Amino acid sequence: MVDGVVSSSLYDNRSTSNTSLLYLNVIVNNKLMTTMIDTGANRTFISIKALHLSYKKQSINKVSSRVILADGYTSLSILGTVHLSINMGDMLTTIKAFIVKELCVDCILGMDFINKYKMIINTEERTVSICDNHKRPTLQFDVNKHCINYPARLIKHIRIPPKRTVSVPVSVARSSAQVLFRPSFKLQQRSPILMLNSSLKIHRHTSFISLHNP
Incomplete structure (x- = not known):
């Protein structure tokens, strides 16, 4: 049973914004999605609703399991896994993601993605940069002012x-x-x-x- 809801829109200024609430609008599997960079998530997740119909039928490895979040109580039901191709600026990145029924955004990029691409988060400049070989493109992350x-x-x-x-x-x-x-x-x-x-x-x-x- 849900006893209430919490809203993440309490703070919008730079001095109080939390580094685990960073949003990027990027192309994921040829579809524009709102992604959230979550330094508290070990893995990358995507909502089944966000996947294109063709991916729902062809490219999903179906599994049935649950993962427990860091609090030791909250669990997410895993529907399967899918390989994501994410355009980060002029760089194409890839990561395997867990598919879940619903998320607060289309896709959550976890520590597996952050570590793979040596992501650097600059909260003062509101930018993130990733590295692949000798390239390190920089992207401006969004200030999400909507109530989630x-x-x-x-x-x-x-x-x-x-x-x-x-x-x-x-x-x-x-x-x-x-x-x-x-x-x-x-x-x-x-x-x-x-x-x-x-x-x-x-x-x-x-x-x-x-x-x-x-």
């Missing part, structure tokens, strides 16, 4: 006694970020619990929400 929501789920069941405040651990499918939390409609309808903090800091896919039982 991620589901937040309780890590374990809790009981809050009357007149008490409890710090509750939640699991979020983001490695690290400063976000805003909004409780789900169902949670607000069925519970009189008061939420004391809406600004959360996510670390290793985990954050804490202070809840009060009046």
Whole structure:
């Protein structure tokens, strides 16, 4: 059950932007996609919805498995793997990606891609550069000002006694970020619990929400 959502659009200025929230609009398998560079992800992922119809039928190695995120609780269902060809400026890059049902963006480039192409992230200049042999093209990454929501789920069941405040651990499918939390409609309808903090800091896919039982 989803207990609420967090929004990654809390901070837009350079001094507070998180290096794990970098966006690039690039050509992936001959299709323009929004990709996110995630330094907290070990592997590269792509949404099944983002793949072109021809790739859905021909180039997918179907597997059925699950991967656990760094928080030890959140898991993603893997539908298969696919080889991606990504145009980064004037350089063609390749990487094998896990296919999942849905993501917050079309594709997430993880540490496997970052290490393979010796990616350098310059947050002051808002650029990333990659290396292949003697070439090192530089790309400007996007400042995504749209509100992107991620589901937040309780890590374990809790009981809050009357007149008490409890710090509750939640699991979020983001490695690290400063976000805003909004409780789900169902949670607000069925519970009189008061939420004391809406600004959360996510670390290793985990954050804490202070809840009060009046």
